[in-house]
Amino acid sequence: xxxxxxxxxxxxxxxxxxxxxxxxxxxxxxxxxxxxxxxxxxxxxxxxxxxxxxxxxxxxxxxxxxxxxxxxxxxxxxxxxxxxxxxxxxxxxxxxxxxxxxxxxxxxxxxxxxxxxxxxxxxxxxxxxxxxxxxxxxxxxxxxxxxxxxxxxxxxxxxxxxxxxxxxxxxxxxxxxxxxxxxxxxxxxxxxxxxxxxxxxxxxxxxxxxxxxxxxxxxxxxxxxxxxxxxxxxxxxxxxxxxxxxxxxxxxxxxxxxxxxxxxxxxxxxxxxxxxxxxxxxxxxxxxxxxxxxxxxxxxxxxxxxxxxxxxxxxxxxxxxxxxxxxxxxxxxxxxxxxxxxxxxxxxxxxxxxxxxxxxxxxxxxxxxxxxxxxxxxxxxxxxxxxxxxxxxxxxxxxxxxxxxxxxxxxxxxxxxxxxxxxxxxxxxxxxxxxxxxxxxxxxxxxxxxxxxxxxxxxxxxxxxxxxxxxxxxxxxxxxxxxxxxxxxxxxxxxxxxxxxxxxxxxxxxxxxxxxxxxxxxxxxxxxx
Amino acid sequence: xxxxxxxxxxxxxxxxxxxxxxxxxxxxxxxxxxxxxxxxxxxxxxxxxxxxxxxxxxxxxxxxxxxxxxxxxxxxxxxxxxxxxxxxxxxxxxxxxxxxxxxxxxxxxxxxxxxxxxxxxxxxxxxxxxxxxxxxxxxxxxxxxxxxxxxxxxxxxxxxxxxxxxxxxxxxxxxxxxxxxxxxxxxxxxxxxxxxxxxxxxxxxxxxxxxxxxxxxxxxxxxxxxxxxxxxxxxxxxxxxxxxxxxxxxxxxxx
Numbered sequence: 001x002x003x004x005x006x007x008x009x010x011x012x013x014x015x016x017x018x019x020x021x022x023x024x025x026x027x028x029x030x031x032x033x034x035x036x037x038x039x040x041x042x043x044x045x046x047x048x049x050x051x052x053x054x055x056x057x058x059x060x061x062x063x064x065x066x067x068x069x070x071x072x073x074x075x076x077x078x079x080x081x082x083x084x085x086x087x088x089x090x091x092x093x094x095x096x097x098x099x100x101x102x103x104x105x106x107x108x109x110x111x112x113x114x115x116x117x118x119x120x121x122x123x124x125x126x127x128x129x130x131x132x133x134x135x136x137x138x139x140x141x142x143x144x145x146x147x148x149x150x151x152x153x154x155x156x157x158x159x160x161x162x163x164x165x166x167x168x169x170x171x172x173x174x175x176x177x178x179x180x181x182x183x184x185x186x187x188x189x190x191x192x193x194x195x196x197x198x199x200x201x202x203x204x205x206x207x208x209x210x211x212x213x214x215x216x217x218x219x220x221x222x223x224x225x226x227x228x229x230x231x232x233x234x235x236x237x238x239x240x241x242x243x244x245x246x247x248x249x250x251x252x253x254x255x256x257x258x259x260x261x262x263x264x265x266x267x268x269x270x271x272x273x274x275x276x277x278x279x280x281x282x283x284x285x286x287x288x289x290x291x292x293x294x295x296x297x298x299x300x301x302x303x304x305x306x307x308x309x310x311x312x313x314x315x316x317x318x319x320x321x322x323x324x325x326x327x328x329x330x331x332x333x334x335x336x337x338x339x340x341x342x343x344x345x346x347x348x349x350x351x352x353x354x355x356x357x358x359x360x361x362x363x364x365x366x367x368x369x370x371x372x373x374x375x376x377x378x379x380x381x382x383x384x385x386x387x388x389x390x391x392x393x394x395x396x397x398x399x400x401x402x403x404x405x406x407x408x409x410x411x412x413x414x415x416x417x418x419x420x421x422x423x424x425x426x427x428x429x430x431x432x433x434x435x436x437x438x439x440x441x442x443x444x445x446x447x448x449x450x451x452x453x454x455x456x457x458x459x460x461x462x463x464x465x466x467x468x469x470x471x472x473x474x475x476x477x478x479x480x481x482x483x484x485x486x487x488x489x490x491x492x493x494x495x496x497x498x499x500x501x502x503x504x505x506x507x508x509x510x511x512x513x514x515x516x517x518x519x520x521x522x523x524x525x526x527x528x529x
Numbered sequence: 530x531x532x533x534x535x536x537x538x539x540x541x542x543x544x545x546x547x548x549x550x551x552x553x554x555x556x557x558x559x560x561x562x563x564x565x566x567x568x569x570x571x572x573x574x575x576x577x578x579x580x581x582x583x584x585x586x587x588x589x590x591x592x593x594x595x596x597x598x599x600x601x602x603x604x605x606x607x608x609x610x611x612x613x614x615x616x617x618x619x620x621x622x623x624x625x626x627x628x629x630x631x632x633x634x635x636x637x638x639x640x641x642x643x644x645x646x647x648x649x650x651x652x653x654x655x656x657x658x659x660x661x662x663x664x665x666x667x668x669x670x671x672x673x674x675x676x677x678x679x680x681x682x683x684x685x686x687x688x689x690x691x692x693x694x695x696x697x698x699x700x701x702x703x704x705x706x707x708x709x710x711x712x713x714x715x716x717x718x719x720x721x722x723x724x725x726x727x728x729x730x731x732x733x734x735x736x737x738x739x740x741x742x743x744x745x746x747x748x749x750x751x752x753x754x755x756x757x758x759x760x761x762x763x764x765x766x767x768x769x770x771x772x773x774x775x776x777x778x779x780x781x782x783x784x
Contacts, residue, residue: 270660279639297621354617362634364603
């Protein structure tokens with residue numbers, strides 16, 4: 001049974017690799033990355049040999065790796081199809097052998113092997129004497145088993161939640177803290193380390209409590225065995241094994257429940273108010289109403305707004321918090337914020353999916369196509385403009401140089417107009433089908449179309465950066481003018497300029513879409529949302 | 530009306546090397562309840578997509594009430610309704626909002642769209658679920674909502690692709706009665722299906738399509754030729770399965 005599931009997992013992988021080039025590329029990238037991580041973790045752990053806080057740092061690294069296994073299923077919403085218990089429900093399988101087989105299947109693949117190789121670095125880093133090496137090998141194996149059991153437990157517990165619509169909706173919001181966490185780690189940690197605020201000694205304190213977590217038990221068992229305290233080492237390993245056994249038992253129980261629990265997602269609440277808003281504003285109002293409702297009800301849209309905010313803050317926060325940082329970095333926040341709003345909506349038709357066919361009933365010519373694109377822009381603009389302005393004001397307040405807020409707001413408005421204009425053009429000229437992977441509400445480009453998404457991202461980022469240059473030049477050229485009048489004029493002109501760019505995009509998009517509607521429709525139909 | 534409600538001439542469509550629709554001709558009189566039947570992959574959905582201005586044909590002409598679909602797609606869309614095989618609805622709108630939206634897109638006033646939407650939801654037995662999100666609808670409810678959207682502007686010709694697939698008997702009955710009433714008022718329905726019993730029960734005109742070509746087209750009586758439609762279909766399209774000699778173990782109680 002275990003062999004069967006391992007072979008099934010490998011077979012699915014091979015078939016996926018045969019079927020698509022993008023799967024091949026992503027497998028090669030992922031495996032290369034796994035080899036690099038394995039080598040880096042091994043080298044890092046091995047380099048701790050003889051260091052004063054070696055065991056403390058090993059504990060921290062073990063805990064971080066276990067945390068990675070915990071968070072991975074949350075990010076990727078289940079790892080592969082072999083491991084979703086729902087796929088196996090039709091077969092007469094008993095829970096216990098099924099659990100063992102699923103564990104074995106989980107251990108097959110580049111990442112678990114990479115993790116084991118990395119963990120073995122601790123044997124080099126901490127172990128001395130034959131007992132130390134033996135305990136080290138056992139500790140590394142148990143730590144890997146702990147990580148896999150933990151990941152399986154999380155996946156199985158989540159599988160039930162993620163098969164329901166409500167669960168998937170909520171899962172969208174996990175993206176926002178993950179993006180925020182990633183930005184924090186990449187921005188703050190290297191800076192703190194460079195400034196000498198983060199050293200090996202910083203971790204000495206955390207070991208006091210981390211040593212009692214399962215990864216800490218593994219690390220300290222190696223140290224104990226190497227110091228000749230065989231009893232303590234074995235006791236720690238036994239405790240770790242007991243934790244794995246309990247986790248395994250909880251997982252089996254959760255698995256047994258998941259196999260016989262149906263999806264209860266259709267029990268849902270009702271929406272308030274029956275009528276569409278803005279109905280009296282003609283076709284443009286009708287389209288705007290639909291987009292507006294989606295901004296509120298589609299979890300992917302809500303997550304996009306959260307991600308835009310995080311990106312704006314992340315781009316400039318570390319510079320702003322540094323005393324000698326140049327405040328002009330705020331303008332980069334404005335450009336990135338505006339560009340990502342455009343980027344997230346640069347494939348309006350593909351993101352709408354097959355339902356777009358219903359909308360074509362109203363798309364009878366260039367005029368109605370303009371109503372469609374401007375309806376989208378209006379619904380985005382009423383959220384985006386205040387959001388960009390509030391974040392810019394917040395950043396300026398943090399920087400204590402409010403003078404820059406005015407220029408940042410002017411750049412926000414001009415950049416937003418450019419981003420929306422470009423999004424309209426991209427939506428029509430380069431539409432591509434999108435897909436939702438099982439269990440996540442976020443949309444991604446369908447296989448083979450990722451390059452369209454990337455082209456949109458870079459095209460819009462570049463376009464917005466170029467489009468805001470006149471606003472910055474105008475600010476510099478008018479630096480001698482009275483402040484209040486200059487500021488008011490600058491913001492008003494930037495808003496007008498942004499509006500002109502957005503409406504130019506709408507006109508170009510509508511004209512281009514006029515004769516391509518059936519082709520655009522086919523793209524929408526190919527979206528799997 | 531003098532001419533046919535639907536007239537198709539020499540319609541063709543290829544996807545790469547594969548010819549999905551290999552030149553079909555079809556005439557459906559106004560007031561007909563017509564069925565387009567064929568095995569999976571015969572070209573039913575591709576043909577319907579081309580007839581409803583969703584997929585540009587490589588060659589051929591489609592006339593709806595004498596109006597050339599591909600020379601003025603917008604005008605054609607105004608007089609037809611389409612219910613695709615997989616309902617293309619906005620999941621995050623409620624049923625009530627979806628129908629109003631469809632009505633507005635067809636040029637009805639807000640008040641008119643809301644009033645007609647309410648009446649259709651009532652007939653379709655969806656009033657109790659009118660304010661629930663379509664994301665939470667069952668297959669049958671989605672089909673009924675899609676039918677409501679296709680009828681809200683009172684089209685003269687209605688196209689349906691597998692209208693009753695995955696639909697429970699009660700919803701199926703609601704849909705069937707509504708369609709019969711629609712045809713009774715002089716409008717035309719063309720629907721694709723591979724459920725022969727259903728086609729035999731409701732259709733007065735049947736066309737059988739196979740490998741992208743119309744094999745036979747005429748009144749249900751003519752096409753059946755004294756047999757059941759199922760038998761006539763199998764005789765025309767040919768059995769696809771080979772002999773079952775290898776399955777000697779099947780049906781015995783031993784493993």
